[in-house]
Amino acid sequence: MRSKREPRTDGEATRSRILEAAGKLFSMTGYAETSGKAIAAEAAVDVASINYHFGSRSGLYQAVLFEAHRRLVDLADLQQLLDSPLAPPARLARLIERLVDEALGEPRGWHLHVLAREVMAPSSHLHTLIRDAVGPKLAVIKRILSEITGIPVDDPALLRCLISVGAPCMMLLVGGSHAPGPLHEVFRMPRQAIVDHLVSFALSGLETIGRDYARRTR
CATH class of the missing domain: 1.10.357.10 (Tetracycline Repressor, domain 2)
Structure with a gap:
């Protein structure tokens, strides 16, 4: 098991950045009105990164909901x-x-x-x-x-x-x-x-x- 003090990998950091960007935009404009392209721009990644980490915009929204409830x-x-x-x-x-x-x-x-x-x-x-x-x-x-x-x-x-x-x-x-x-x-x-x-x-x-x-x- 990875130590809690160990820095996150680049992939984990990117995933977290996408999640934060998506959470911010979904909270302002909702799921239907928030495009993957807008999320990618906010997170400073390409759209392919969203698909890599979350499978799709739908998968990303589901992850955002779960993280929102965890918080x-x-x-x-x-x-x-x-x-x-x-x-x-x-x-x-x-x-x-x-x-x-x-x-x-x-x-x-x-x-x-x-x-x-x-x-x-x-x-x-x-x-x-x-x-x-x-x-x-x-x-x-x-x-x-x-x-x-x-x-x-x-x-x-x-x-x-x-x-x-x-x-x-x-x-x-x-x-x-x-x-x-x-x-x-x-x-x-x-x-x-x-x-x-x-x-x-x-x-x-x-x-x-x-x-x-x-x-x-x-």
């Missing part, structure tokens, strides 16, 4: 959080705090813009992203929620809990500070107030659902 939340970080000595409610609080910090960060990275575009106008790549990148991460989060509620990970009730906890964070991440209406007002609030509210709201709801589930299944 939002990495599977290894989630697994480390799951295995940490923190109590389950504290693990969830740490995750919510991480997502709020991503949403409030300025300037917003291209990864958030790319993901927001894909959510608002899904392409044929979204299914693959959910299956291969999002799915494994949701499985880890469901285990944390299961520990909090006592609901088995394969029970539909836990999926509803996942949606209820995740939806407010997704609104912040997708909408951004320039969204009109109430969401814009939320972005003007103190960061800690937002975190504390989302954590308290989530844990209170999970406690209630867990208690109801235990009563029904006795």
Whole structure:
């Protein structure tokens, strides 16, 4: 295994440069309106380099989506959080705090813009992203929620809990500070107030659902 301190090869550096250039352009103009030629010019490579490293523009966009989601939340970080000595409610609080910090960060990275575009106008790549990148991460989060509620990970009730906890964070991440209406007002609030509210709201709801589930299944 290569040492983490070993410099990247020229090929790895070129691939990374293409990925960054594509992420930047896809975030601004979207997949359909971003040509391979424009990406190549931004990355200072030829179009053949895109095909060499990613197979096609479509393959490059898929790689950009995966990298965007990794930057939002990495599977290894989630697994480390799951295995940490923190109590389950504290693990969830740490995750919510991480997502709020991503949403409030300025300037917003291209990864958030790319993901927001894909959510608002899904392409044929979204299914693959959910299956291969999002799915494994949701499985880890469901285990944390299961520990909090006592609901088995394969029970539909836990999926509803996942949606209820995740939806407010997704609104912040997708909408951004320039969204009109109430969401814009939320972005003007103190960061800690937002975190504390989302954590308290989530844990209170999970406690209630867990208690109801235990009563029904006795």
